[in-house]
Amino acid sequence: MKNTKDLIRVINLKYNTLSKGQKRLAAYILENYDRAVFFTATKLGKEVGVSESTVVRFAMGLGFKGYPEFQKALEELVSKRLSRMEKMEVTYGHNSQSQLLENVLTSDMEKIKHTMEHLDAKAFELAADILIGAKRVYIIGLRSCAPLASFLGFYLNMILDHVLVIDTNSTTEIFEQMMRINSDDVIVGISFPRYSMRTLKALEFANNRNAKVITLTNDIHAPINLYSSCNLVAKSDMVSIVDSLVAPLSVINALVVGICMKQKNKVIHNLEELERIWNEYQIYNNDEMNYLGNHLMEEFGPGE
Template sequence: MNEAKRDLLNRIKERYNKLSKGQRLIADFIVNNYDKVAFMTASKLGEKVGVSESTVVRFANALNYKGYPNLQKELQELIKTKLTTVQRLELSSNYNDEEFIMKAMQADVDNIIKTIDELDTEAFKNTVDAILKAENVYLLGFRSSIAIVEYLAFYLNMILDNVYIIPSGINDVFDQLIRINENDVLIGISYPRYSKKTIEAAEFAKSKNVKIIGITDSHLAPISDVADIILTTKSTMTSFVDSLVAPVSLMNALIIALGMKEKDKITKRLKDLEETWEKYDIYLNK
């Protein structure tokens, strides 16, 4: 059972007999409809159950949440890997166009702020050190996470000579990893809905004593079970997509940190690149 759901159900079970009649109605409704409640306001939930909004707030407090938004956040963590894209879209159909614009962009801002507040700086430093010490650096991520992999690879290739993307193509992912060994590092990027292939590939690399760096949204994410170092960023579900703004921001920080460590080495390379770009007219010059 998902840890978030277990924790929530345990809270309800432990306190159920002490709840008021109205609060028990809320508890029963959540247990049976947690996927819907995750996107209901306190007012909407109270209306659905037949109690006041203040009763919903008191219910959250009775379960030792700081408020209803905290309870709702736990429910959203629970369902974000379970819902199909169609279900996600249906749950967000109550917002108008203007609300969606503000909701989506504000969620991105909140995700970056929370990522900064919760960033494990020691894990970040260890990630930088592990990458620089590695014989080869393999980047792994599928589905929506491939966008982050490609972005990271683009800039890492300006800094390092040993970066390889594990492609999802004709050859099986395990074929691509057959030469990986204990001197290498594998960076596994895994965000909801978590790709099964990413986890299987990370487990395969782990069996070869490879150091695994997991970049994901939570320490409860599947890749956390095999990773030696975990970096987490917030990735709030907005409609049928997950926000990847905070993960990309973390990649920026990682690239810059590596670049500063290798500053003398990459200065010449960047100059060579600039000359090549100019020679072959890569960029538009007004």
């Protein structure tokens, strides 16, 4: 089914052609679509009292390729009718605090698993190579993505030269900071729904200057991928008032580790130099210094 806007109308039109179990599903969804959207096929079947296979056949009978496509149509329907707080109430409203903790952590684990199974390994390795080979690295992420950009910038600054996390207070300042970007450079754009127009414009500017563009977002068809040559896709959602960005953070962790492993000697040199500076200027106490030193040796081994 290409057009999911008329899902309720389609269910109503096909109701008389459905089996008894499928009619029970249809009735439940028409009355509880705001809850059904968060159910797996198995959970929806248990809720209604039918088998998982009946749920799948129901979705296909409506014209969908399978349950995931049907669920996406439900998501589009709900997104137009529920506020964030209402979505959070539907998902977590009946949970105790312990259940809430378990459900949120389980949901985040599922997002990491989904990302691990679907992330393009070639794109991931290409991103690491591009970052290593760039003269300058620019990083941009706005609103809830700003901590991700800051985290990536913090660690890349330890292992690469000339890394700049773009200050995003105003559109004018963004372009001023990117004024010298060129074909020797790369920009990493991080954007998740709701997508930032300022991030999109920054990537367009970089692309027009022939800089390489790496994106980290939630969908291969996300707007910022229009200008990217390397797309990293990580699962996220906005069910609650808090954006779930656990999977993108894991991808960033993996990217930093991947870069470290590709140029161990340089990383060890940089970190040993940082440790010397920290020690000279008493940035950390001795216990912390010893821990850091031992940790570095365990991670990378002695320098060659």
